[in-house]
Amino acid sequence: MDLAPLLERCFIFDAVEDSYTIGNISGNIPSWLRGSYYINGPARFRRGAFQYKHWLDGDGMIAALHFSEDGVRFVSRFVRSRKFRDEEAAGVPIYRGFGTSFSGDRLRRNVMLEAPVNVCVYPYAGRLLAFGEQTLPISLDPITLETLGDFDFNGRLNEVTPFSAHAKFDPETGHMGNFGISYSPAHPVLNVYEFDDAGNSLSRRRHVLEAAHSIHDFGFSSGHFVIFTNPLVMDFGAFLQDGLSVSDSLKWQPESEVQILAIPRDRSRTPFSVPVKFAYCLHFINCFEQDGLLVVDLIEMDAPVYPEYQPIPDLFSTAPLGRPVRYRIDIQSCRVIDRSSMPYDRVPDFPSIPPQLYSRPCDSFWVLGMESGGRTGRKFFDQIARCSWSSLNAEDIYRVKYGNYLAGEPIYIGNPSVPNEGVVILQHLIPASERVEYLIFDAFRLQQGPIATLPLKYPLHPGFHASFWPCN
Numbered sequence: 001m002d003l004a005p006l007l008e009r010c011f012i013f014d015a016v017e018d019s020y021t022i023g024n025i026s027g028n029i030p031s032w033l034r035g036s037y038y039i040n041g042p043a044r045f046r047r048g049a050f051q052y053k054h055w056l057d058g059d060g061m062i063a064a065l066h067f068s069e070d071g072v073r074f075v076s077r078f079v080r081s082r083k084f085r086d087e088e089a090a091g092v093p094i095y096r097g098f099g100t101s102f103s104g105d106r107l108r109r110n111v112m113l114e115a116p117v118n119v120c121v122y123p124y125a126g127r128l129l130a131f132g133e134q135t136l137p138i139s140l141d142p143i144t145l146e147t148l149g150d151f152d153f154n155g156r157l158n159e160v161t162p163f164s165a166h167a168k169f170d171p172e173t174g175h176m177g178n179f180g181i182s183y184s185p186a187h188p189v190l191n192v193y194e195f196d197d198a199g200n201s202l203s204r205r206r207h208v209l210e211a212a213h214s215i216h217d218f219g220f221s222s223g224h225f226v227i228f229t230n231p232l233v234m235d236f237g238a239f240l241q242d243g244l245s246v247s248d249s250l251k252w253q254p255e256s257e258v259q260i261l262a263i264p265r266d267r268s269r270t271p272f273s274v275p276v277k278f279a280y281c282l283h284f285i286n287c288f289e290q291d292g293l294l295v296v297d298l299i300e301m302d303a304p305v306y307p308e309y310q311p312i313p314d315l316f317s318t319a320p321l322g323r324p325v326r327y328r329i330d331i332q333s334c335r336v337i338d339r340s341s342m343p344y345d346r347v348p349d350f351p352s353i354p355p356q357l358y359s360r361p362c363d364s365f366w367v368l369g370m371e372s373g374g375r376t377g378r379k380f381f382d383q384i385a386r387c388s389w390s391s392l393n394a395e396d397i398y399r400v401k402y403g404n405y406l407a408g409e410p411i412y413i414g415n416p417s418v419p420n421e422g423v424v425i426l427q428h429l430i431p432a433s434e435r436v437e438y439l440i441f442d443a444f445r446l447q448q449g450p451i452a453t454l455p456l457k458y459p460l461h462p463g464f465h466a467s468f469w470p471c472n
Contacts (some may be wrong), residue, residue, distance in 0.1 A: 003377040005403050008313035009431035009459075010380070012051075015043040015061055015340075016458040019075045019144070019319040022065075023127060027452035029067065029440060030423060032415050035470035037065040037425055038123040038143060040130055041463030043078065045312055047093050054099020055309035059084050060118030062145050063460060065425070065438060072454060079130045079138055080147035083114040098133070099247035099310050109160060113246065119165035123469040124176060125199040127151065131165040133216075134180060142469065156201040162191055165465075166283075168220035171356045173197065177220040177265075179227070181212070183236045189333055192225045192263055203267055206256030212236055214250055214304075219287025219296055221359050223331075225263040228281040228294055229273075231256035232304045254278070260296060260327065272334040276327060280304050285324060285351040288359050295335065297389070299348055299367070300341075314378040321345040321374055324367070324387055324447055339407040344387060344394040347373040350409040350465070354422065363389050365408040366443065371399055378407040380462075383417055384426060386446055398446040405429040412443055416470070420444070423451070427463055436460040444467050 037351045039068035042058025045051055060079040065072055078084055083095050095114040096105040117132035121140075129151055130138040136157060139148040150159070150205060157163060162180030169176055172195030182189040190207040212234040219226030231253045239249040259273040282305055285297035308316045316445040326340040346369035353365045369383040382405050386396040400406055407427040414422035428450075429436055436459050439450035 001053065003372045003375060003404075004315075006053055006431035007315065007378055007380055007405075008427075009434055010405065010462055011045055011313045014460055015076070015078070015433075015460055017077050018458065019073065020457065021070075022072045022074050022456070025072065025454050026450060027450060029072070029452045032414070032417060033067050033413065033440075034069075035067055035468055037067070037411070037413070037428070037468050038117070038121045038128065038448060039063050039463035039466040040119060040263065041117040041408070041461055042116065043461040047087060047312050048091065049103075050093050051312070052097050052100045052246070053311040054097060055245060055312060055315065056118070056306075057097035057116070058118060058461065060120055060130060060132060060248050061461065062140060064145060065454070066143070074091075074454075074456060075143075075145050076460065077145035079117045080137060081115065081117040081132070091371060096243075096245060096390045099244055099245050101159070102246070103246040105243070106404065110314055111240070111279060112160065115172070120167070120467075122167060122169070122466040122467045124167070124169070128469070132169060133165050134162050135159070136161065136163060137167075137193075151199070151284045153199050153201055163193075164216070164218075166217040168218070169358065170220070170222070171358055171360070174333060175202070179215070179218050179225060181209070182369070182380055183212050183234055185237045190227065190237075194265060203265075205323055207261070207263060207269060207271060211256070214407065217281070217283045217297070219284045221287045221294060222266055222354075223289055223291050224287075224294060225265065226284070226287050226294070227261040227438070228279050228284075228298060229259045229261060229264070230281060230304075231258055231278065247310070247328060250304070250306065260329065262331075264331070272330055274334060274336050276336060277339065279325075280320070283349060283351055283419050285360060285365050286353050286362050289331070290361055292331055294331050295361075296329065297365070298325060299323070299351060300325045304318065307350070316370065316379045318376055319347045319370065319373060319379065319471040322348055322378075324348060324351070324365075326389060331413050338388070340392055342387060342392050343370070344385060345373065346370050346385075348385070349381070352410050352412055352424070353427065354412045355468075363388065366412060368406055369397075382406060384410055384424070384446055386442070386444065396444070396446045398441070398449060400428060403432060405431075405462070409466045411466040411468055413468045425466070427460065429462060434459050
């Protein structure tokens with residue numbers, strides 16, 4: 001039996017840019033839910049007869065839900081990155097993708113990908129910013145999603161500055177932290193950055209890496225940048241000289257030692273690292289400090305997941321199992337005190353916690369999962385689970401019916417007037433009828449099903465990461 005029937009209908013179609021008030025909403029949207037939900041994701045996988053093969057190759061599209069007393073307005077728009085503009089004008093692919101290379105493809109300044117800016121979207125410094133891998137974020141109009149231009153942090157960064165898609169935000173100060181890797185055949189360098197809440201640069205530190213680790217995400221506690229040194233290493237020479245895609249340049253090295261690297265935000269302090277269990281980490285859950293301990297929450301996987309993002313639409317055919325894991329590290333002695341692992345292993349990904357608790361102790365988090373994880377055959381996310389560190393388990397799970405799928409980071413939005421009351425929002429993909437709708441769940445009662453369903457006029461590609469900008 002095909003584990004993911006009609007999955008091609010979730011990817012192989014022409015995305016529509018539009019703006020309209022959503023009608024035929026069923027259920028009840030909480031009256032306190034006011035503001036804008038945003039999600040970024042790849043949304044164009046072909047130009048003419050050419051089709052990309054990897055989920056990370058598609059051009060970035062932002063979708064927004066604007067919640068107001070007058071209803072919910074939906075907006076979708078492509079990010080006008082340089083890649084999008086040049087290829088739109090040419091009518092053919094020009095730039096190498098993360099997972100797709102082709103004869104005559106081009107790189108930015110012959111050394112790096114021209115990013116499609118398709119991973120994350122965050123409100124920051126009074127702006128809405130779209131993020132891609134190894135590139136400057138792009139500023140957008142928060143209502144219309146019109147592209148306004150590169151955001152260079154008041155001239156402190158430029159187009160070749162390595163800058164990752166997964167920025168993190170200190171809820172107490174509004175500071176942004178991020179990282180980027182300067183890849184090279186000989187001396188790859190990890191860069192870590194901190195900016196104030198107005199976009200001004202506060203610090204940039206460089207740390208030489210022993211290998212060109214593939215690192216997608218990081219942790220940002222009150223005192224440290226935290227890096228998981230994946231045993232997935234880029235052969236930068238093959239990328240530059242042999243013309244391979246990033247995905248084809250990545251080498252899994254099971255003989256490697258894996259470490260958690262902690263770089264203090266205070267520049268006067270010395271970085272340290274601790275060896276940890278051999279695994280692969282794509283996404284962090286949270287990272288905080290308490291009683292002299294650095295607590296690192298992340299998703300550990302048995303193997304890299306990037307190969308499972310291809311070929312479209314046959315995704316996750318041999319997806320590795322994974323599980324939420326918590327490390328507690330003594331900062332003074334620089335050693336792991338203990339490691340706790342949850343049994344929920346359904347290829348969990350896109351973890352989310354309440355944004356106001358990031359870099360603070362937080363018990364609950366939400367993840368997407370796959371019912372058929374561990375079985376061979378194409379598949380996609382069809383579960384949402386709420387997990388708890390106090391019980392070390394998934395306490396609340398909702399699964400869509402067979403043949404339908406869920407997508408997008410299950411971003412938590414809290415009731416500003418009632419603690420521990422909130423919702424999560426997800427995309428619901430219904431390929432049999434080529435429909436997509438947004439589902440709103442009571443965050444602490446997932447099993448009861450969605451409390452509201454917001455149907456869209458046109459199909460929408462599965463998104464990656466989401467955020468929410470509340471009304472002031």
